[in-house]
Amino acid sequence: MAYVRVENAVKYFPREDGSEMLVLDGVSFEAKEFGITCLLGPSGCGKSTLLNIITGLERLEQGRAEVVSNHRESGKEDPRLGYVFQDPRLLNWKRVEDNLIFALKGMGIPREVWDERVEKYLSLVGLIEFRKQYPLYLSGGMRQRVGLARGLVIEPEVLLMDEPYSKLDHLTARKLREDTLEICARLKQTALLVTHDVEEAAFMGDRIVIFSPRPAHIADIFDNPLPPLERDMDDSRFIQFKKKLLQSVMRLIKTEEV
Amino acid sequence: MAKQEKAIAAQSELEAAVSAGVEAIPRRRKSAWTEAIQDVVLRVAGVLALVFVWWILSLIFPATLVPRPMETFGEVAAIVTTGDFFYEMGATLRRVLVGFGIAMVVAIPLGIVMGTLRSLESFFEPPVILGLTMPGLIWAVLMIMFFGLTETSAYAAVAVTICPMLAISIWQGTKSVDKDLIDMSKAFHASPWSKVMDVIIPQLISHILAAIRYGLGLAWKVVVVVEMFGFSNGVGYQVVRGFNIFSMKAVLAWAITFLVVMIIIEFGFIGWLERVVTAWRPKIEAWRR
Numbered sequence A: 001m002a003y004v005r006v007e008n009a010v011k012y013f014p015r016e017d018g019s020e021m022l023v024l025d026g027v028s029f030e031a032k033e034f035g036i037t038c039l040l041g042p043s044g045c046g047k048s049t050l051l052n053i054i055t056g057l058e059r060l061e062q063g064r065a066e067v068v069s070n071h072r073e074s075g076k077e078d079p080r081l082g083y084v085f086q087d088p089r090l091l092n093w094k095r096v097e098d099n100l101i102f103a104l105k106g107m108g109i110p111r112e113v114w115d116e117r118v119e120k121y122l123s124l125v126g127l128i129e130f131r132k133q134y135p136l137y138l139s140g141g142m143r144q145r146v147g148l149a150r151g152l153v154i155e156p157e158v159l160l161m162d163e164p165y166s167k168l169d170h171l172t173a174r175k176l177r178e179d180t181l182e183i184c185a186r187l188k189q190t191a192l193l194v195t196h197d198v199e200e201a202a203f204m205g206d207r208i209v210i211f212s213p214r215p216a217h218i219a220d221i222f223d224n225p226l227p228p229l230e231r232d233m234d235d236s237r238f239i240q241f242k243k244k245l246l247q248s249v250m251r252l253i254k255t256e257e258v
Numbered sequence B: 001m002a003k004q005e006k007a008i009a010a011q012s013e014l015e016a017a018v019s020a021g022v023e024a025i026p027r028r029r030k031s032a033w034t035e036a037i038q039d040v041v042l043r044v045a046g047v048l049a050l051v052f053v054w055w056i057l058s059l060i061f062p063a064t065l066v067p068r069p070m071e072t073f074g075e076v077a078a079i080v081t082t083g084d085f086f087y088e089m090g091a092t093l094r095r096v097l098v099g100f101g102i103a104m105v106v107a108i109p110l111g112i113v114m115g116t117l118r119s120l121e122s123f124f125e126p127p128v129i130l131g132l133t134m135p136g137l138i139w140a141v142l143m144i145m146f147f148g149l150t151e152t153s154a155y156a157a158v159a160v161t162i163c164p165m166l167a168i169s170i171w172q173g174t175k176s177v178d179k180d181l182i183d184m185s186k187a188f189h190a191s192p193w194s195k196v197m198d199v200i201i202p203q204l205i206s207h208i209l210a211a212i213r214y215g216l217g218l219a220w221k222v223v224v225v226v227e228m229f230g231f232s233n234g235v236g237y238q239v240v241r242g243f244n245i246f247s248m249k250a251v252l253a254w255a256i257t258f259l260v261v262m263i264i265i266e267f268g269f270i271g272w273l274e275r276v277v278t279a280w281r282p283k284i285e286a287w288r289r
């Protein structure tokens, strides 16, 4: 279906004083098709910037970042991308279902399928009874679920998630991670997930791409030895994999200090 | 023996206190009904207090200066029953609503444009601020001199007086619009129309409602002034007529009917509008006493 290819991406931002700040210094990786690829890296290294480049909100100075799909000839039309933000970013004055319809309308999806889509994806995230509710009457975790449903409802080629669990409490986040994993596996959804939590990356990622601190390059890429629905945080194989990631990340931080 | 009784008494007292405490929780929260009734009683009491002060004054001053409340209310009843009221009030209301509508149609896009585009903000800021500073009376004079004693001059005077105020309020509101939501709407490729209607305007609702309140208040004042200048109908005209025959009773009676209509619009219509457009927001009033 679709995957993401980033080749030698270079990105500068202008500083206040007029000089340039190098954010991405030749980032290359390929995201896994039909699975979740985690972008794991320290705060400020440019992960969100990379997502913005993929969505087309920012431009690269060099290299390319593209969504490759066999449905489209590359470069002909925009890829269809779903976005899940750190905070839910819902339109609080619209009912849950109308928040999904806002995305469907924006992406130009024909009106005939709206109802069916809304029903399908709200059921998937477990909120079908709340379709007529206003977001401010829902809990934080439920609002984030609405955000996830809104990202999925447009049936994106790639789902982009930018630290979607970092504002939730521990247990709510844990449950939502499990559910996201199951939903993405069931839908065979290609997804990018930005995080700076090693355990989250080990749990969610079929592939984990480790960013160095800014200016970012790719330090390591790991493929998860465990299939999505067999990851158990207490299992020794999971713990081993997590350790491997942690070692890689710690090495980066140490070289930084030297 | 006595000790034991004491202990039992203390025990039952404790239980009573506990059960009272348990009951006290639901009791402390007044039901919506009780609260509504209490609210109405307080409002009525406020109005009665005003009438009482008036009545005291009417005992002190001669009736030509301060007529008795009851006689004035009789005059009000006469105005309403003869049907004059609906004709005159209708004319005034029409002027206010048309002028107000024109002002809204101009001010909402103007305010949004000023809040979103920096260059147009600089361009429109001076005229808007100047317009705000100009007293309504002067606008009224200018418009009557320009359009003559026609309905148009009344509409224009109302529109021009309140438009700057509406535009400023919407302009400031637009500047405080949540940028994250704009980014979200971009990520989902929302059209410019949908960005304005679904994302920006709903965030301006409280600003727009406040603007409607102030705007209506200003509009009433201007329209009465315009009507005083020589219109042959409307509440302002009736007040001037009362003045010319030096009938304090007539002036007050017209003022009262006018106030009543304003209050109905303010609490009835705008209150209703506010409830409808903010239904998505949970009511959090717990902090108020």
Ligand SMILES: Nc1ncnc2c1ncn2[C@@H]1O[C@H](COP(=O)(O)OP(=O)(O)OP(=O)(O)O)[C@@H](O)[C@H]1O
Binding pocket: A013, A014, A023, A041, A042, A043, A044, A045, A046, A047, A048, A049, A050, A196
């Ligand atoms: N529009 C911009 N203009 C200038 N600098 C920017 C801009 N956007 C981001 N930056 C800078 O680029 C760097 C990378 O930012 P980015 O938001 O991509 O980091 P991140 O990896 O997502 O961090 P976090 O984990 O904290 O979200 C930061 O130092 C940030 O200050």
Ligand SMILES: [Mg+2]
Binding pocket: A047, A048, A049, A162
């Ligand atoms: Mg970020």
